[in-house]
Amino acid sequence: MRTSYYFTGTALAILFLFPLVWSGWASVRTDTGFGLENYARLFSSANGIRPVHVLNSVIVSALTVAGTLVVSTFAGYAFGRFRFPGRNLLFLLTLAILMVPYATILIALYVLLGWLGLEDSLIGLSLVLIVFQLPFSVFMMRNSFEAVPIELEESARVDGCSSFGTLVRIMLPAVRPGLVTVGLFAFLSSWSEFFAPLILLNSTSKFTAIVAVVNMRTASHGSIDYAALEAGVVFMAVPCLVLFAFMQRSYVRGFTSGALKG
Amino acid sequence: MRRRAVSGALYATPAALLVGLFFVVPLLLVAWMSLHRWPLLGKPRFNAPANYTAIGDNALLRDAAWFTVQYTVLITVLLLAIAFGLALLVQNRRPGVGFFRTAFFLPMAVGFASASLLFLGLLSDEIGPVPSGGDSPALGSAVLLVLWRFAGFNMLILLTGLQAIPLDVYEAARIDGATRWQLFGRITVPLMRPTIALVLTMMITGSLLAFDQFWILTRGGPDNSTTSLVMVIYREAFVRLDLGSAAGISVVLLVLLAVVSSVQLAVLRRRSA
16 A cells, blocks of 8 residues: 555656656757757847846736736725625626636637727836736635734724724734735746737737747747747746745645635 | 715726727627628628528538537547546645656646747657657647646646545545545536536537647648637638628637537536535
């Protein structure tokens, strides 16, 4: 029983880790041995990625993380601590975003962003990405605010703090674990998101890094430069893996609680 | 007290604006667009129900729908079996279990588009370590990719369901002489029904909306044999420049997904009966 557990577990772990290890190996493997030539080609070939694409990705991720944190903190505070007209309707509507996968409404978002003058715009893309983070992050932040003991808030109010002062000075430190999970999620999904930028960004100079890397594959009609593609995979995955390693605990915990309590 | 209500409403305003503008409006707009001839450039013109009647005549869409359904069944069966197996393997606290859980879940940290590129190389004849000998089956490579990337994620959700089953239920059944298979069939599966329903719904909706894996791995080929529904929507909109037709297909897909979600809700409700 014991040995079969370790044997099966180890064999499966190797199977699951193998593709990751292989892509790292393939990305530094060259004709003559090992080196960074594949990475050089990734950044220099005709359809390859450019520093501007990485910058675009950083901008989109930063806007999405910041926007998601601000909006879901305020909304979580409102849902967790206040009663106001339309509260339940808005909460249900926010959760309903989960039920409507955005692939089906992206065509309409494309037209809508055009009307708003936000076509082919990193800001427009970030707004859309924020909205699709909201169900999880608002839910998470509402739970975090509800978990803060009410006495803490009342003593602040007795001391003459406004509701905003209470939020900044008392509540924010108390809900920090929730903020970390929400921010991490927003980063991972905005950094790797492919379909939304593919639809909403038109000009090559606006592409995010992942769209540019995929473009290397789809724009080539002849042979594909697989080795440079694997360099692209590693380049995209490293920030996520590093963050993941640092925050695995809150990530996994946030994932399961958020997925199940819904 | 009224001041509290006003402050609360103010704090909720940014979320309300975003949800209204970028969720409710597009939802109405996609339905509205589906009633029009809506070229990518140029003026829309009312033409209902042409976009819907055209769906029946669209041969590519018919093939894509059939392919997407086959793919969905295949993924759902395999992914549920593997994720459940993994969850059973790592459900007890034993030395090394944390490492196993992390190893199975780690692929989730790689973006899905990146993972598709990874498998494109991994399964290629040029640099892949497993030479597949000429044309590798296009569907098979996409299935492998999805199993690799999502098994650990679904394992984690099933694990929380497994751990919610009280241990004394198993003890009582074991004292009554139940075999391991009986424990699994009579206790684990029935008590896990809400969690299984949740996981199944995510697998089904996710597979019906498949895009990245086929766009990147197979480009829909060979001969459009791996073209998914969302790829047809993309093609209607940005290759044939007919947004109205794309919106019509989107609405049908939306209704289909709403049905799947409500079936899930029904299953979830029945558990208390």
